Amino acid sequence: MMAASQKFLLRVYITTDVVVKVSLTKRPESVEELITILREKLNPRLDFEFTLQYEDTDFDGQLTCLHDIQELLEKSTLKIVRSESDASSCASSGTDILPHVPLAQRLKCWPDTFPVPTFSYEVEHVLEKANKAYEMSGKQLKLTRAQKHNILETMASVMHTFKAYPSDRDVCLAAKALVTTHPCLNEPGSYGWKTSLKFKMGNYRTKLARAGCAEVSVNAGRRSINNSEGEYPHSNIKRARKAEVNYLPNFPRGEDKASLEELSIQIKNEVEKTEPNKVMIEKLMQTTFALRRHEIVQENPMVKDFLEKWPALRFHSQVCAEFHRVTNINLQKQFYAELDRHTPRLMALYRQKSTRTGKISEALRNILNHYDHQEAPDVDVKRTAVLRALPVYLREEDPEFFKTCDAGTLDETNLTDTPVALLTVVADGAAETSPVHFSPSSMAVVVEGDLVIRDIARFADAYALLFGLIYALHLDYPRKLVHTFTFVQKVFMGLDDGKPLKPSLHALRNDLLQSE
Numbered sequence: 001m002m003a004a005s006q007k008f009l010l011r012v013y014i015t016t017d018v019v020v021k022v023s024l025t026k027r028p029e030s031v032e033e034l035i036t037i038l039r040e041k042l043n044p045r046l047d048f049e050f051t052l053q054y055e056d057t058d059f060d061g062q063l064t065c066l067h068d069i070q071e072l073l074e075k076s077t078l079k080i081v082r083s084e085s086d087a088s089s090c091a092s093s094g095t096d097i098l099p100h101v102p103l104a105q106r107l108k109c110w111p112d113t114f115p116v117p118t119f120s121y122e123v124e125h126v127l128e129k130a131n132k133a134y135e136m137s138g139k140q141l142k143l144t145r146a147q148k149h150n151i152l153e154t155m156a157s158v159m160h161t162f163k164a165y166p167s168d169r170d171v172c173l174a175a176k177a178l179v180t181t182h183p184c185l186n187e188p189g190s191y192g193w194k195t196s197l198k199f200k201m202g203n204y205r206t207k208l209a210r211a212g213c214a215e216v217s218v219n220a221g222r223r224s225i226n227n228s229e230g231e232y233p234h235s236n237i238k239r240a241r242k243a244e245v246n247y248l249p250n251f252p253r254g255e256d257k258a259s260l261e262e263l264s265i266q267i268k269n270e271v272e273k274t275e276p277n278k279v280m281i282e283k284l285m286q287t288t289f290a291l292r293r294h295e296i297v298q299e300n301p302m303v304k305d306f307l308e309k310w311p312a313l314r315f316h317s318q319v320c321a322e323f324h325r326v327t328n329i330n331l332q333k334q335f336y337a338e339l340d341r342h343t344p345r346l347m348a349l350y351r352q353k354s355t356r357t358g359k360i361s362e363a364l365r366n367i368l369n370h371y372d373h374q375e376a377p378d379v380d381v382k383r384t385a386v387l388r389a390l391p392v393y394l395r396e397e398d399p400e401f402f403k404t405c406d407a408g409t410l411d412e413t414n415l416t417d418t419p420v421a422l423l424t425v426v427a428d429g430a431a432e433t434s435p436v437h438f439s440p441s442s443m444a445v446v447v448e449g450d451l452v453i454r455d456i457a458r459f460a461d462a463y464a465l466l467f468g469l470i471y472a473l474h475l476d477y478p479r480k481l482v483h484t485f486t487f488v489q490k491v492f493m494g495l496d497d498g499k500p501l502k503p504s505l506h507a508l509r510n511d512l513l514q515s516e
Contacts, residue, residue: 008072012038013079014046031069038080046080048324053079082282082321109245109328110162110170110498114177117158120150130184141184151178151185152200159201160208164215164247165239167498171197214290215239215248218298238297243495244471245328248297249290260291264309271311281312282321289325296474303448303473313472314453316465323468327495335464338492340379342512343386349511350389363392363435370434381438383460388436391484394504398480407441410454420470420478421446422462445469467493 008024022041028034031052039046055077056064063079066072118124130141143151159166159174166174175193179186187193209220218238240247251260267284270276292310295301312318323331354364371377371385391397403421405413406428413423423444424437443462444454447469456462467488470477477485487505489495491512501509 007074009075011075011077012042013077014042015080027072028069031066034066034069034072048082048321048330051081053081082286108162109243109495110166110173112173114174115158116177116181117154119154123147123150127182127184131182134184134186139184140186143185148196152196153204155197156200156204159197160204163240164205164208164213165237166201169498171201212250214250214294218248241497242471242489243497244326246289246293246326248293251290252287255287257291257294260288263288264291267312268309271315278315278317281315281318285312285318285321286325289322292322293326300474303452303475304450306473307450307452313469316453316456316461319453319465319468319472322472326471327493329493329495331468332464334493335467335488336383336460338494339383339386339460342491343382345512346386346390346393347382349508350386350393353393360392360395363397364389367392367436370436371438374438377438380458380460384436384438384458387460387463390487391481394483394487394508396481396484398478401478401481403446404437410444415446415449415451418446418449420448420466420475422459422466423451424459447473447475 008027010022010024012020012022014020020042022038024037028037035050035052038052052066053063054066054071055061056071057073066078119127126141126143126147130139133139134141155174155178159170163170172194175197178193185193205216209217238248251257263284267281267288270281270284296306307313313322320331323329350364350368354361354368367385367389371381374381377385388402400418401421402424403413403415403418404424404426407425408428410423410425415421415423423446424440425442425444426437426440438459440459442454443456443459445452445456445462445466452469453462453465456465467485469475470485483502483505486502487508490497490501490505491509500506
């Protein structure tokens with residue numbers, strides 16, 4: 001007689017507020033295999049490095065790091081613990097006393113196919129009958145006022161889980177999904193449900209603002225009959241403009257500004273230690289994320305002052321972590337995967353354009369000639385060539401953005417009035433020998449005249465970290481390189497803000513898609 005197959009049911013805490021059930025047909029061979037399985041089943045929610053903790057029955061259900069897969073019971077509760085790149089590190093005894101605070105953050109971007117929700121029992125019953133009648137006779141459903149209100153209110157609630165301020169394209173996708181799912185709701189003309197959803201989202205935001213929801217209440221209290229001195233209602237609206245998923249989250253449950261300020265002091269004290277506890281810093285930075293967003297969005301402080309209060313954002317790992325908190329995208333993984341995927345086609349386009357006449361072609365030839373003189377160019381050299389030539393190809397150039405200095409004069413380099421820059425540090429005397437340095441001594445990121453991050457090994461690493469800092473510090477793109485950074489945002493990082501691409505960017509993206 002065959003033994004019954006063993007089945008594992010796992011209750012997985014992604015955050016304190018987000019719990020999912022995962023079913024496995026057998027016990028994984030190792031903890032690493034379990035992590036891989038969870039990453040596949042829960043993608044993109046687990047698009048970061050993490051370790052696992054389980055409720056240990058030997059210690060009355062207290063959380064313990066999962067090192068031995070045999071500790072996994074047929075019914076187990078697991079907790080995802082975000083970590084540094086070292087997946088084996090678990091919280092030390094010093095982090096056990098830290099408060100674990102739930103964060104009300106979005107986990108998804110706006111989907112390509114909008115998920116139409118389930119409406120009230122009455123409305124679902126009416127829609128089911130009306131859809132059948134529509135298939136047979138094409139008869140449209142005439143809703144009562146209460147039924148239409150239920151549909152719009154429920155749709156607005158789901159739309160808000162993705163964006164507080166959906167774009168015209170987003171609302172159009174939601175309206176199309178509604179009519180596709182329930183064809184009996186199809187109305188003459190193409191703007192009926194789209195217009196209704198737009199108005200309902202406005203009403204829904206008003207309700208949330210009155211309830212104190214931060215990302216919409218920040219725009220409340222503008223000019224009106226009772227407030228003649230306020231800002232105009234439609235000017236300087238604070239909302240996500242570069243596809244940020246968590247633009248201005250509420251404070252964690254049970255926390256206020258004063259308690260989070262205390263945690264920020266702990267972070268600063270820990271960073272100043274000779275050997276800071278990066279696991280503790282990570283957990284505290286996660287908890288205080290909402291406070292940083294409130295400060296950077298509402299108060300717009302100087303970057304130097306902001307980083308003095310939050311020095312952990314000078315760590316490479318925390319720039320990547322903060323970018324993930326804002327966008328739910330793994331910065332380095334996404335950036336390098338898409339950059340490497342498009343490198344062959346981009347290099348071909350650069351070479352094709354370099355054969356023509358004109359300043360742009362000459363500048364591309366200069367970069368490619370230095371690239372061709374590299375002996376056996378590796379992936380880092382190729383990445384440098386692609387990124388350095390991209391703004392030239394897009395007819396953008398900013399000599400103040402790509403800076404070079406000798407290693408011996410780094411600390412004396414004049415960076416005053418430099419808003420944003422990538423600083424290439426080369427051997428003494430080599431600064432003027434090439435427009436592109438493929439093997440620099442190091443790289444540094446400059447923001448508002450301050451060397452925010454230094455001792456970066458490679459050009460592409462510095463580029464990715466700068467892009468992450470732009471989101472973490474709520475910065476505008478460099479004024480003379482807007483097209484370049486918009487291309488990186490939408491094509492490399494997949495962060496679509498709903499705005500149409502400029503013709504030159506649209507043409508380049510089409511050229512890349514045609515090669516696939």
